[in-house]
Amino acid sequence: MSSEGNNPGIWIRETAAPEGYRVITEWIPVNVTASYAESLTVRITVLNEPLGTGTNRPPNLPQTGTMIVTLTGAGITLIITGFVIVQVKRKQQHS
Numbered sequence: 001m002s003s004e005g006n007n008p009g010i011w012i013r014e015t016a017a018p019e020g021y022r023v024i025t026e027w028i029p030v031n032v033t034a035s036y037a038e039s040l041t042v043r044i045t046v047l048n049e050p051l052g053t054g055t056n057r058p059p060n061l062p063q064t065g066t067m068i069v070t071l072t073g074a075g076i077t078l079i080i081t082g083f084v085i086v087q088v089k090r091k092q093q094h095s
Helices: 066-094
Strands: 002-004 007-012 028-030
Touching: none
Parallel strands: none
Antiparallel strands: 002 007, 007 028
């Protein structure tokens, strides 16, 4: 519990999250009202979204580099094919 800036009252902040979940670092105000003077226990459940879903989803970035690999593979295939064709034609000419 804390007092956030000039806003007195009860404020909470998550200090740990389960693996695969984002820690909510913002302070969250909590209003507790009780009509008796006994001690009061409050249990708070935070419903986080797993990382990679909802607002925690990383931006949808294009996959870079995959086209280079494809083009390089196609280029190597064409070079090898051309080399084989030249070798076959040379062999046919000498026979």
